[in-house]
Amino acid sequence: MSRIGKRPVAIPSGVTANIDDRVLTVKGPKGTLSMGLTDLVEYKLDDAGITVTPINQTKKSRSFWGMQRTMVANLVDGVVEGYSKTLEISGVGYRAAVKGKVLNLQLGYSHDVNLDIPEGLEVKTPDQTTIEISGIDKQSVGQFAAEIRQWRTPEPYKGKGIKYRGEYIFRKEGKKK
Structure with a gap:
């Protein structure tokens, strides 16, 4: 189990996130960033933030889980602080x-x-x-x-x-x- 992957990525006020056609776009005060999403991990956008979970329990899917969550967190931090x-x-x-x-x-x-x-x-x-x-x-x-x-x-x-x-x-x- 990924300890990092379990936590949702909080979206601060003034930041908007959108998932469309396997592309995550984050818009904030410093600019806009986007990244392509992998098929091995599922992304959910809700009130708590962006939640990342593996599609299944294969080793490859679980290995992408924590990394993808960190990459999403880097997008959010980048548009807020840089x-x-x-x-x-x-x-x-x-x-x-x-x-x-x-x-x-x-x-x-x-x-x-x-x-x-x-x-x-x-x-x-x-x-x-x-x-x-x-x-x-x-x-x-x-x-x-x-x-x-x-x-x-x-x-x-x-x-x-x-x-x-x-x-x-x-x-x-x-x-x-």
Whole structure:
């Protein structure tokens, strides 16, 4: 039994949800999100919120149960509060800047890295070593943050690279003489 799947997803005031043709659409103060619904799980919209239950007791149906409930909860949270990730850059000469709809990164390569900012995301650089990504879709915020981090993952000796705020980088001792 899924402990997460048992609980209904509460719909706060100011948010409307609609299930039509196996598509869930959630509309709130920050925008509108929709997702396709799987056939392995049943979705019910009532006064308590959105309830997710498995169609039958097969292993595949039960494995989708908790995940689908969490994805529905992410839609509701996204249109109410939104999501954000903060990246920190450390290293000599490493910096970031937003120029229009392009994120410009200088990461020690012979060229600058220019990344197009996806639709629906807002990217800010309060200073040269901090990147703040925000948006209403949790998946796209996390994906864009991972794509940025992939250009220079933190290395364990000096800690240079791009890391998430609050991430712990295991440091190794260098070569001894």
